Amino acid sequence: MPLPGGALVLRVAGPFDVSALVTDGGGKVGGDADFVFYNQPGAPGVRLHGGTLHLDPARLRPAATRVTVAVSAAEPGTPLGRLPAPRLEVTDGSGRALACFVPPRLGPETVLLLAELYQRGTGWKLRAIGQGYADGLAGLARDFGVDVVDDGPQTEPAPDADGFLGLVNSARARAGSPPVALDARLGAAARAHAEAMAGAGRLASEGLDGVSVHQRITATGYAYVTVGEHLVSGPRTPAEFVAYCLDTGQARHTLLGPGFTHLGLAHADAGDRYWTALWARPLTPGELSQTVAEVVALTNAERARAGLAPLAADPPLARAAQAHCADMVARDFYAHTCPDRSRPWDRAARAGSRRRTIGENIACGQRSPAEVVDGWMNSPGHRANILEADFTHIGVGFTGGGRAGTYWAQLFGG
Numbered sequence: 001m002p003l004p005g006g007a008l009v010l011r012v013a014g015p016f017d018v019s020a021l022v023t024d025g026g027g028k029v030g031g032d033a034d035f036v037f038y039n040q041p042g043a044p045g046v047r048l049h050g051g052t053l054h055l056d057p058a059r060l061r062p063a064a065t066r067v068t069v070a071v072s073a074a075e076p077g078t079p080l081g082r083l084p085a086p087r088l089e090v091t092d093g094s095g096r097a098l099a100c101f102v103p104p105r106l107g108p109e110t111v112l113l114l115a116e117l118y119q120r121g122t123g124w125k126l127r128a129i130g131q132g133y134a135d136g137l138a139g140l141a142r143d144f145g146v147d148v149v150d151d152g153p154q155t156e157p158a159p160d161a162d163g164f165l166g167l168v169n170s171a172r173a174r175a176g177s178p179p180v181a182l183d184a185r186l187g188a189a190a191r192a193h194a195e196a197m198a199g200a201g202r203l204a205s206e207g208l209d210g211v212s213v214h215q216r217i218t219a220t221g222y223a224y225v226t227v228g229e230h231l232v233s234g235p236r237t238p239a240e241f242v243a244y245c246l247d248t249g250q251a252r253h254t255l256l257g258p259g260f261t262h263l264g265l266a267h268a269d270a271g272d273r274y275w276t277a278l279w280a281r282p283l284t285p286g287e288l289s290q291t292v293a294e295v296v297a298l299t300n301a302e303r304a305r306a307g308l309a310p311l312a313a314d315p316p317l318a319r320a321a322q323a324h325c326a327d328m329v330a331r332d333f334y335a336h337t338c339p340d341r342s343r344p345w346d347r348a349a350r351a352g353s354r355r356r357t358i359g360e361n362i363a364c365g366q367r368s369p370a371e372v373v374d375g376w377m378n379s380p381g382h383r384a385n386i387l388e389a390d391f392t393h394i395g396v397g398f399t400g401g402g403r404a405g406t407y408w409a410q411l412f413g414g
Helices: 136-143 164-174 184-200 213-220 238-246 249-255 285-305 315-330 344-350 369-377 380-386
Strands: 008-013 016-023 046-049 052-055 066-073 087-092 097-101 111-120 123-133 224-233 262-270 272-282 358-364 393-401 405-413
Touching: 008 016, 008 066, 008 111, 016 046, 016 052, 016 136, 046 315, 066 136, 097 123, 111 136, 123 136, 164 238, 164 249, 164 262, 184 213, 184 224, 184 262, 184 272, 213 224, 213 272, 213 393, 224 238, 224 249, 224 285, 224 393, 238 249, 238 262, 238 272, 249 272, 285 369, 285 380, 285 393, 285 405, 315 344, 315 358, 315 393, 315 405, 344 358, 344 405, 358 369, 358 380, 369 380, 380 405
Parallel strands: none
Antiparallel strands: 008 052, 008 087, 016 066, 046 052, 066 111, 087 097, 111 123, 224 272, 262 272, 358 405, 393 405
């Protein structure tokens, strides 16, 4: 199909990692920088955030005529046949839907060539592919001309060479918590932040470059529903690090937290040894649905206590709320008014809402639905929106990542 001019947004729902290859007329990349994936989330004209690609054909590198979009399982090596089919949604810069594509289910393949955007004359077109690729993501990259030196993460050896993961999972087992697995993306983010702290000579959630520990996770493409972090200096070995955490109240709570499934650990030396440990659980469609449903239920419970009717879920309001959360992470701001000056009612209308009155609550940093709703109820302006009798519908959004770690939004309509 032909595409309109301007920027595009390509979203892939499901437990997948998204990647893009920018190529010329010969079907080859111009260099390794043309491979956009979780460890390299940007190239001229292309930006990756979680399962979303922001693409502006006019800003691609010179001579680029094609962008191929591929997906692989978020859990490396998982055959795509074990997962639900990925769903590709394409919208323009204003959020207007342009196309949707769900390919046939696959079998043992671990990579799927999903779609491609290509130049035809002075315009661009979109073509659905839906073709499984048997040689893995590294093989795909090589076939497009990327120089793949090592299929593994380009970070220091996994800390479990010193028994770190065994120490952690033994402590978790004693506490009745499930084991965690090392994740290369979290490891890369932990390494970057440990080095930033060592360079500054102090513990901090932001480096001298102004980048927060959560933004470093976002940059790797790991989207999470819950996250925890340890920023520690002093211990010299993983065993000392674990012992320190187990003897410290909040740190012990994080290390033993049953909600985490993945872990990344790194350290850097600058006189002292600076450690960063990142704990997370990935944001799947099911996790997002459950999180949103909990916020709606808690909101309606507050309305019931005030003798008010419950709010009904509204898909357009939910789309607008979710998009605003993702936008705040991607463009690093926190406000009701976007950098393009759009306001809550503008975003609701753009998502297809026909509600006559609109209200919005936003929040950042809270780690659970209960915490965010409690915070809103303890703020007079937010509480007034939740208990507004004229509102009849609600949409909720949530995104993990960005400077504050989590971003929440409620859009009310009446």
